[in-house]
Each structure stands twice: as structure tokens, then as C-alpha cells.
Amino acid sequence: MMADKPTYEKLESIIKELKAELVKSKQIEESPRENKEKFNVMLQSIGDHMSMMDKELNIIWANKTAKKIFGNDIIGRKCFEVYHKRKSSCEPYPCLTLKTFQDGKVHEHYTEVIDKNGETIYFHCTANVALRDKKGKPKAVIELSRDITEQKRAEEEKSKLEARLQVAQKMEAIGTLAGGIAHDFNNLLMSIQGNISLILLDMDSTYPYRKRLKNIEKQVQRGAKLTSHLLGYARKGKYEVKAIDLNQLLEDILETFARTRKQITIQQDFAEDLSVIEADAGQIEQVLLNIFINASDAMHGCGNLILRSINVTHKEMKGKLYKPKSGNYVLLTVTDTGIGMNKKTIERIFDPFFTTKEMGRGTGLGLASAYGIIKAHGGYIDVESKKGQGTTFSIYIPASEKKEQQVVKTAEGVIKGTGTVLLVDDEKIIAKVGQDLLEAVGYRVLIANDGKETIEVYRKNWKNIDIVILDMVMPNSGGGEAYDRMKEINPDVKVLLSSGYSIDGEATNILERGCNGFIQKPFNINDLSQKIRKILEKKFSQH
Ligand SMILES: Nc1ncnc2c1ncn2[C@@H]1O[C@H](COP(=O)(O)OP(=O)(O)OP(=O)(O)O)[C@@H](O)[C@H]1O
Ligand SMILES: [Mg+2]
Structure with missing residues (x-):
């Protein structure tokens, strides 16, 4: 049998089939390449x-x-x-x-x-x-x-925050302890100081023990300095906040500092347009004096002390361990050409009681209190130093929009007065010594030992009471409540707050509510008589 001759149609269909096969086989051929490409796209x-x-x-x-x-x-x-x-x-x-x-x-x-x-x-x-x-x-x-860079950074940030929190908690706990000790010591010192003042008042200058008493008074003052450092460290004691010019304060402190340290050359570069700061001048003075004395010690009393004040913003405070709050700051840098510090020392200088000075020369509280005080003012304090190459402290304090308030200096010495004082203190010994002090300078004195009694005595006698000296920490309603109640009885009541220490911010609160002044225990007869006079002078000049 002869094979069929391929017709045209047949040829056509064979070609079609072949073409299909070819496409199929091409597909098979292309598949690994395609797969490879797909795989590559995936990987990329x-x-x-x-x-x-x-x-x-x-x-x-x-x-x-x-x-x-x-x-x-x-x-x-x-x-x-x-x-x-x-x-x-x-x-x-x-x-x-x-x-x-x-x-x-x-x-x-x-x-x-x-x-x-x-x-x-x-x-x-x-x-x-x-x-x-x-x-x-x-x-x-x-x-x-x-x-995992971001994750790692976040973890690092978290552990840094935790470490900072731990430090803050430690500081808080030690601060509370320090504040408590300062309070009790201030009361003790107050009673010693009061008695010395009274004895000295009666004693003429030729009396043989006068010198000894003066020595005791000096030690009381040293004790008071120590407690004020403890208060600073505890972030307490910031009571008399005023809008002040830091340049002016520096000039005042330097005047006395330079007088006693003639071998030190002081270079000043103060910004003329320096912003005002809201601060307790006494506390800032304490910070600056300690830094100057530290610098002088590091230079063995001879070298250069370079001071610079300038306006900055948080943006210029880069590369710090802390994150500064946004806003304007006043920056003071204090540079010395002293012995400098190694890293180990730098890490510890703000710790309370850390000192490299010999016994009796340093307590190691200066910078701990400086740190607490600057923190309490919303500021920051940094140090840069290298062994053998001097040290620079940088202090940042928030700038204020307020107008500078003049700090009126009171006269020195005892100022006698007249009128009636209501003296409030829960410690009977202090109330007694206070009464004697006040009577010695001419005032008539009423006493109250707690909040309730204060209000009762005031209600009965307010027309005759010229001024109230009010202790902050008291049983039966604290100083704050007593102040408010007296203010209800007489909106013009004149109050001088006194304290060895106050619970957080209470003194500041009362001062903000219009209280007339603050006196830190232990006070001597001079301080007391001057503060009373200042308030009463205002009272009389208003009427
Ligand atoms: N400018 C400085 N140069 C070198 N070391 C310094 C400087 N300032 C502080 N230090 C070191 O820091 C330590 C702590 O200082 P701080 O002011 O807290 O305490 P102190 O000066 O030793 O004692 P206090 O201030 O209580 O009298 C000092 O003992 C010193 O070792
Ligand atoms: Mg010091």
C-alpha cells in the first residue's frame, strides 16, 4: 500500500503541529532561565x-x-x-x-x-x-x-534611661535623708545660736569668755554651711526666688573672692545682653563660691580663672548624657588652669562626701549640693577636665522673660524695733530662745506651738499683731494651712516664714501666695532683726 500523498491541507496541519511542538519545546527550554530570573528578582x-x-x-x-x-x-x-x-x-x-x-x-x-x-x-x-x-x-x-541598629539603639536608650532612673531614685532617697538630717541639725544649731546671741548681747566686749563664745558661734556657722549644702543636695532650700542678673551676682561674689586670692588672675567675658534668671541668689552664690574655691584649690592658689557668660538655647547643648528641655538658657563656664582630674575622679565628683582633700579641708558636699541646686533651678551642670590640663565647669540655667528684681541689701548689725510678733514653732526650746531674741531687740512676743493654736491666737489678737514668724513643719495643720487661715482673717497679714527644711515646695508655694519673706534656720539676731525690719518697713510705708 502506498502511503497517502500529503495533500496541501495535511501539510498545513503538520506544519501547525510542528510549530506547536516547537513552541512547547521552546517553553521547556526557556523555563530554567525564566525560573532563574524569577528567583533573582525575589532575592534582589x-x-x-x-x-x-x-x-x-x-x-x-x-x-x-x-x-x-x-x-x-x-x-x-x-x-x-x-x-x-x-x-x-x-x-x-x-x-x-x-x-x-x-x-x-x-x-x-x-x-x-x-x-x-x-x-x-x-x-x-x-x-x-x-x-x-x-x-x-x-x-x-x-x-x-x-x-538591627535601630532596635539596638532603642535597647541602649532604654537601659540608659533605666540607669538614669536608678540614679535619680538613689539621689531622691539620699536627698530625703539629707533633708531630714539638715532639718534636725538646723533646729539644734538654732537653739545654740539663739543662746549665744543672747549671751553676747548682754556681755560687754572686755568679758574674758567672749572670744570663746565667738568661736562657738563660728562653729555653728560652719555647721549651718554644712546643712545648707545638705539642703542643696536634697534640692530643698530654694525659697527666695527672684529674677536676677547672673553677671551682677558674679561681680559681687568675685569682689570678695578676689580679695582673698590675690595670686589668681581672673578673666571675665560676660555677655552684655545676658538674659535674666529666676533663682535663689543665696543658693546660686553657694554653687559659684564652691566652684571658685575648688578651682583655686586645684591651682594651689595661683593661676588663671576664666569666666564666661553667654545666652544659649537647648540646640547648642549637644552631645550630652541628658536631653535638655527646649528653651533659652544662660550658660556660665568656669575654667581653671589647675591640676585637672582623671576620668575616675570626674565620675565621682557629684557624689556626696566625695573629696580628695585632706581631712578637715573638704567635706565633699560642695559639688553634690551644686548639682542639686542647679537641678532644682531646672538647669544642668557639666564638667570637662583632663589630668594636668585644667578643668571647665559649664552651668546652664533657664533664661527668664521676667524683669530683673533689685536685691535690696539690708543694713548690717542688729536693728531694734517695736511692735508685736506672733512666733510659731513646734519646738518649745526654739520658741523660747526665739522669744528671748525678739524681746531683746524690742518686740513684744506671743507664742504658738502648732497650727491650730496659731490660728486661735491670731484670731484673738490679730489687730495687735504686726508680724507672724511661721515655722513650716508643724503638727495640727502645717505652716501652709495656718498661713491661708490667717490670710482669711486678715488679708494684710505679714508673715516671715522660717524653716530648717520644708516638705517639697511648700515654702515656695506659700511664698508664691504672697508671703513676705523667708528666714533659714539657724538664724542669728542680726539676720532676724533685719528681716523683720524689712517687712515692717514696707508695711509702714504702705500705710
Ligand atoms: N576645679 C577642679 N579641679 C580639680 N579637681 C576638682 C575641681 N573641682 C572639684 N574637684 C574634685 O572634686 C572633689 C569634690 O569637690 P567638692 O566641691 O564636691 O568637695 P570638696 O571641695 O572636696 O569639699 P567641700 O566643697 O565640701 O569643701 C574635690 O575634692 C576635687 O578632687
Ligand atoms: Mg568644694
């Missing part, structure tokens, strides 16, 4: 860093992310050089990739790499076998790395 679109290394640690393939981070020219270069800027394989040896080459297993670790701009990036890195040779041994290893 992965956000994590991927790169493949051969046994000699040459990078033989990298995805887009890797090239973006380390540069487009990384293929063919050594991984340790590209990722770690090293000249030889990474330590500890063998590195992650080599371990995978050795045992064919997956290995992972955390590492630091350096990108093309020199910035450090933190990676979590996994190495796995990518290709094997005919014997099944790893021929190429692929590393997949995730950038």
Missing part, C-alpha cells in the same frame, strides 16, 4: 542583606541591599575587608562563614559592620551552605543579615 527584592562567599572568602554574589550598604563594587573583594574594614579574616577564628564551610551547618551571630560611609551598623547574621560540590562539600556559603 529581599530587604535584608545577602551575599555569597567562596572558600577564600571572596564575595561572589550580593543582593541589592548589600550593594546599597557597602557599595556597588563589592563583588570579587574579601568579605572581611568589605564588611569589617579588616586586612585578615575576622576574630575569633574561624568566622561564621568559615564555620559553615567546615561543618556544613547553619551558624548565626550578632556583629558590627561598617558601611560605605564609615557608619557602624549592627547585624544579626545567619550563614548557610549555598552550593555544594560533587562530593557534597560546601562550595559557597550565603550570609543573610538583618540590620
